[in-house]
Amino acid sequence: MTLLFSFIKRLLSMLLVLLVVVILNFLMLHLAPGDIADTIAQTMGGADEQDMAQLRKEYGLDQPFFIQLFQYVLRVATLDFGHSHFYNVPVFDLIMERFPATLLLVFSAQIVSLFVGILLGVYAAQNPNGLSSLFVNMFSLFGYAAPVFWTGILLLIAFSLHIQIFPSAGMRDITIENGSFFVHFFDVMRHLFLPMITLASIFFAYYSRLCRASMLEVLGADYVRTARAKGLSKKEVLLKHALKNSLSPVITFAGLSFSAVVSGAILVETVYSWPGLGTLAFNSIISRDTPVLLGILIFSTLMVTVGNLLTDLTLRTLDPRIKNAE
Amino acid sequence: MEDLLEIKNLNIQARTRAGVLNVVNDLSFSIKKGETLGVVGESGCGKSVTALSVMNLLPEGVLSVSSGDIIFDDVTITQLPENKLENIRGNEISMIFQEPMTSLNPLFTVGDQVSEVIKRHKGLNKDKSWVKAVELLDAVKIANPEKRAFDYPFQLSGGQRQRVMIAVALACQPKILIADEPTTALDVTIQAEILALINMLKEETGTAVMFITHDMAVVAQMADRVVVMYPGKKVEEGTVHEIFSNPQHDYTKALLAAVPKLGEMASKKYPEPMKLVGEGSSKKPQPIVGTEKPLLKVNNLVTHYPVKGGVFRRTVARVHAVEDVSFTIMKGKTLSLVGESGCGKSTVGRSLIRLVEPTSGKVDLDGQDILSLAPKDMREARSNIQMVFQDPFSSLNPQRPLFDQVAEPLRNYGTLRGKDLEERIEVLFDRVKLPRSFMRRYPHQLSGGQRQRIAIARALALNPKLIIADEAVSALDVSVQAQVLNLMMELQVDLGLSFLFISHDMAVVERVSHDVGVMYLGRLVEIGPRPSIFRNPQHPYTQDLLKAVPIADPNQRKSERDLNFKPLPSPIHDLSHDPGPSEYKEVEKNHFVLTTDCGY
Structure with missing residues (x-):
């Protein structure tokens, strides 16, 4: 096909x-x-x-x-989701205003957690019984044991109250009015950092554990031995032959957990007052603004299905056997 | 000739939970330029570990060289740093492995995987090494190499993948090729092709070969000199003719005695147990005559599997696994079904006890029409036919003691309980020659051969009339295989059992069978009394199959240098496909040959 x-x-x-x-x-x-x-x-x-x-x-x-x-x-x-009772504007306009913020948060958290997770997993797998592996395991355990709102508040206290390097809320600094593109970009990134790390913390825990396990399995495979027998160095074998093979389970899982990232975003946005769909959802629940809630539901479904589509396509390009199985 | 590779007093240790174990003890041998050295021994004797230590590829943290030297081309490679070794691996010493299915990376094209090694060692650029890779694929006889180079491993058959592995190994014209059981996982015709290919390339390039195998027949075909290993040690070394005609060590003698040699039954009308070293050697093996009373009559058996597809998972095509097969098994006799993987021989066995439901046909067991039985009656009938499977490791439940596993059929049918059951199990353990103390053990505490004995005891529990042995000895070492075969033949005489013996191994089949049926692509292409089939094979497929079998005798070497058997076509056909009935002609008494076109 x-x-x-x-x-x-x-x-x-x-x-x-x-x-x-x-x-x-x-x-x-x-x-x-x-x-x-x-x-x-x-x-x-x-x-x-x-x-x-x-x-x-x-x-x-x-x-x-x-x-x-x-x-x-x-x-x-026709993109008519009705009218918000509370904000008194069309639901679609309301969502479109908030949607990019959530999209930014969700995708950046997903990408960062995948990247960090895979990096840690590969690192730990090289010496599965060593100290570094133990460290990665502990780190992961902490990541998925800690509730996301707790991690969020802790990071807030640490990095915007005591060490004031990141802003505590919002997405933009309203005092910056006439800056260049880069000034605005940097501003958004500075605001994004804490919520993104908070959201990513749960998921890179999962990904690093999974990547470590899958990497260990792949490193024991016959084709890795073949690659070594060809005279390739350990590094070449690891980064070319082993890594590509160990990614499939991680990416599959990342696709499946995409909906969890989206729902996690709602909590994180609330903690950091991130102006996305999460805070909107939270406020709509409190003010019983049903049309808005339903609109958000449709949009998050859309986001999750697009996420899954991307996962499928990535796996397809990664593994030629999938194409064959269809 | 000077020594190219010399192994001196090599010791290899394994670190296990139980402590440090010596897996290779004080091993010394050498390989000369251009020669083929066969290293033989049974599983666990340390032959593969030795090969990996030459490449310095022992699994880290598990196995390590504790002392000794490996000298290659006057350089002590055991002392070389890793980066120097990398220049030797794949370049001057290269290796092919046992499992062609898993030895290639599934995510890269075969062209990539061949050109990678050329790029690494010859410093050619991407395009040039690709051109070279295509030439190599052509040299290992892969048809249409320009196109196949873009294929991924899953698009190739097992034999083709092993050819690709050979191309990778020979890409840089190494001085030594280490072949670790390169044909063990392959069908016999493919094995013959690969062996002929290795020999041909060896002659062309003059590379030395270290050929590691458990198969004495392959050694006899390939080696100039032979090293025989027995747990961790070298027990004998000599030229291939010395080893086969005048073995010195007791283990070598026992090993050779345990190998069934194709052709050695030619003068005998009936099968008989093998004469093994040290096992009641004064007793002369008695032929197994059997009876002329039919037990199982199979007529026009057809089994198709549906292939589902489309949105509604409808049947879009059919796998023609068994196509109009008929045979008869006599009481107390053995009928063997031989053929290569995918020929439908296992499906025949499964169809007989309706583990898969046959599409049509008639199966008559001692007057009972098996295929028309209601589920309840079928359950009763199954107690007359029992199965023994190939893999003794996975066909026993790891969580239950052996007593329970052998007792399970008896409990299921509620025939015996309490003291009677216990006595019966004791008798069964005696029958398969396992100590009664084993009844409380678990499968992991047993060796492969012992587990297969348990599987046989379980099959015997209900006093069946027929045992279907589906590749029952294929996973066992030769010496263990010989013991299990002898046990099966002994049980046949004592209990009057009939066997349907499903196997791919022609030499074993020649040893145990009264009658032989050869299967190809779902059809029985030839069937008849064993002596007649082996003496006078009529169907071209049977002839090729016999031609491909290696014989455990260095005086009977195959001379073909370029074998290319017909690849197996797909048994999947669309719904309208009507293959027509199988028609036979009788060439000798009871010896029938298929006249219908079977695709070979």
């Missing part, structure tokens, strides 16, 4: 997942106790029977179930 074909196939299945989430969304709304017209009426300060009927007609609530479902799906497809 060609790359294009399998890409299209995956894209279609991704759309299917999104459609299912949208339908579930609608069901959640529909099955929730109470009448939506009542809720709207409440925000307007009450209404009589005639106004209620008018409201139902306006919002299409008097239509049969499937027509309503169809209309909802259609609206979502």
Whole structure:
């Protein structure tokens, strides 16, 4: 199968997942106790029977179930997620404003944790019973034993209260107004550092353990012995023959844990007041802003499915056998 | 001729939980320029470890050279620093390994893997070393090398991968090629091709070969001189003719006695146990006559596996594993099914007891139609047919004591309990010649041969009429294999058992069978009495198969230098494929040859 074909196939299945989430969304709304017209009426300060009927007609609530479902799906497809009660702006605009921040946090955390995890894993695997390996293991254990909000607060206390090198909240310094691109870039990076490290800390723990184990297995493989018998140095064997083979399980796991990174981001954003979807979700829960929550749900689904798509494509380029198995 | 490689008083130690163990003891031998030295011995004798120590590739922290010298080309390589050694490895000394399936990196093309070694040692650039790699692939007889160089290892067959390994090993024209069991994992025709290839390239390049193997027949075919090893030590060394015609050491004698030699049964009508050294040598082996009463009649057995595909997982094609196979096994006799991997011989065995459901056909066991039985009756019928599998390591449950494993069939069928059960198990342990004290042991405490005896005891528990032995001795060392074969033949005489003996080893088959069926691509291409099949093979496939088998006699060397057997076509066909029935012609009494086209 060609790359294009399998890409299209995956894209279609991704759309299917999104459609299912949208339908579930609608069901959640529909099955929730109470009448939506009542809720709207409440925000307007009450209404009589005639106004209620008018409201139902306006919002299409008097239509049969499937027509309503169809209309909802259609609206979502045209990026109409409704209106936020709390912020009083269209949900889509609200999400688009916050989405890049989350995207930045999630992807940078994922990339950093993969990079650091693989580096530590490879390092530890070279001497599996040595001190360095023990250190990596302890470090990893700490990484996934510590709750992310706790790590976050600890880092905050350490690096913005006592040693003031990183800002404690937000994404930009509002005092910088007319800077060059690099000034702004540096500013965002400085704000990004702590939340990203906090979010990455759980995941590079997992990745380094996994990479160490997979590397150890690969180093015992016959083809590694063959490579040594060819006269390649240990370093060449490690970085060319062994590394590529040990990556598949790590990347597979990274793809699977992408949704966990996204949900982890919600906590981290709250701790650092990072202006992303996480804080928005948090605020929407408190203010019962259902349309916003549902919009965020659809967006995080989108993000996770895109993440999985990327994982699949990476694995495909890494391992020619996958192409063959399809 | 001068010595190219000299091993002097080599000692290798293994660090284990139990302490330091000597795996190679005071070993000395040498290899001269251009000669082939065979190093033989059974598993665990230290032959592979010795080879790895020459390359200084012993697994770190587990094995290490504790004393002794290895001198290559007047340089003591045991004292060389790592970077100097790297210049020798793959360049002046190179190695091929046993497992072609795992010895190549799955993520790089074969062209990459061959050109890498040229780039490393010859300093050629990427394009030039690629051109050289393609030439090498051509030299090892890979068809269409320009195109195949872009293939990944998974796209090649086992034989082709071993050819690639040979190309890697010979790329820099080494002075010594170390071949560690290079053909053990391959089918016999592929083995013959690879051996012929190594011999041909050796003659062309003049490289010396250190050929490590457990297979006496391969040694007889390949070696100029032979070193025989027995746990950690060299017990004998000599020219190949000296070793085979006039062995001095008791172990060498025992080893040679245990090897079945193709052709040695030619004058005998019936199979008989092997005469082993030191095992009641005064007793003359008695031929096993058997009876003429049929026990199992198989008619037109067909087994297809569905290949699922598409969005709805429908059957899109079929694997034609067994295609219209018929045979009869007599009471007290052995029918062997031989053929190479993928020929369907194991599927026949499994189909008989409906571990896989046959597509059509008739199986008659002593008057009972097996294939039409209801599940409950089938369960009863299975007690008459028992199986012994190939791998004694994985076919026993590691968590249960051996008593329970042998008792399991009896408990399942509820035939015996309490004291009677215990007595029966004791008798079974006696029968397979294992001490009764083993009943409380676990599988990991036993050797491979002992485990296979347990598997046989388990198969015997229900007093079956037929035992299906699926490659039952293939994983065992020759001396152990001989003992297990003798045990099976003894049980056959004592209990009147019939065997369906499934094997790829022609020499073993010649030793144990009354009748032989040769399978190719799901069909039985030739079937008949053993003497007739081996004396007068009629089907071209049988002829090629016999031609490929190495004979454990240096006086009967194969002269072919360039073998190329027909590669096995795929047994997968689309749904409309109708292969037609198997038709036979009788060439001698009871000796039938397939006349239908089977693809060979």
